[in-house]
Amino acid sequence: MSTDARVRHVSRAAGMMGAFLLGLSPAALKAGEGDGGIIPPAQYASLPSDDRLDHPDITGSLPSTRTLSGFASLVSQGTIILRASAPTNCIPGNLRNVVASIAERFGPVSVESTHRNSWRNRRAGGARHSLHLSCRAVDFRVHARARGVMAYLRGHPQVGGLKIYRNGIIHIDNGERRSW
Numbered sequence: 001m002s003t004d005a006r007v008r009h010v011s012r013a014a015g016m017m018g019a020f021l022l023g024l025s026p027a028a029l030k031a032g033e034g035d036g037g038i039i040p041p042a043q044y045a046s047l048p049s050d051d052r053l054d055h056p057d058i059t060g061s062l063p064s065t066r067t068l069s070g071f072a073s074l075v076s077q078g079t080i081i082l083r084a085s086a087p088t089n090c091i092p093g094n095l096r097n098v099v100a101s102i103a104e105r106f107g108p109v110s111v112e113s114t115h116r117n118s119w120r121n122r123r124a125g126g127a128r129h130s131l132h133l134s135c136r137a138v139d140f141r142v143h144a145r146a147r148g149v150m151a152y153l154r155g156h157p158q159v160g161g162l163k164i165y166r167n168g169i170i171h172i173d174n175g176e177r178r179s180w
Contacts (some may be wrong), residue, residue: 071096079103090135094158095174099138105152106144110167113139131161133177137173146170 071088074080079104082088088096091114103109115135116126123133131137142149146164153159153172161173163180 006017015102033094051108069073074100074103074109077157079108081108081110083110083112085133086111089116090115090139092136092174095138097171098156098158098172100141100144101151103113106142106149108143110141111138112141113137131173131175136175137161139169139171141168142170 075082081100099109116124116132118133121130121132126132149170150164153162158174159172160175160177161171163171
């Protein structure tokens with residue numbers, strides 16, 4: 001296969017992959033000249049100069065890591081790592097603040113579990129009336145000394161339930177003050 005034929009083949013495959021990722025069939029795309037009817041025409045946007053990147057009239061109101069605070073900022077920086085199966089949008093703000101304060105004080109935190117449905121809760125060995133069922137509990141790991149983290153958490157009035165499991169996962173919730 002000649003070099004030109006390979007380039008056309010790669011371009012055609014990239015166009016099909018792009019169409020697939022966008023949920024379009026290759027036939028739905030408009031053909032440009034010389035691309036075999038598969039690759040859509042390129043679209044370009046002018047980017048603002050570096051000195052105007054932070055201007056909201058130019059860039060819109062999208063948050064940046066400079067304007068985010070607390071939990072969201074630490075997630076965007078990678079200090080708080082979220083598992084795909086652990087949604088955080090339902091967690092009460094007071095528990096998010098506790099997790100953020102742990103990450104700021106003790107280093108990276110990996111959120112392992114938040115909301116669970118009843119089937120997943122049973123499978124995880126959770127209590128029948130677990131606060132995970134109503135997204136009022138967070139299980140996480142931290143790489144710091146567990147005793148220091150637990151002592152710190154005992155001083156937080158926002159933390160009701162507090163437990164460290166043998167595998168190093170720490171559970172906090174905003175229920176009644178207790179440990180088990």
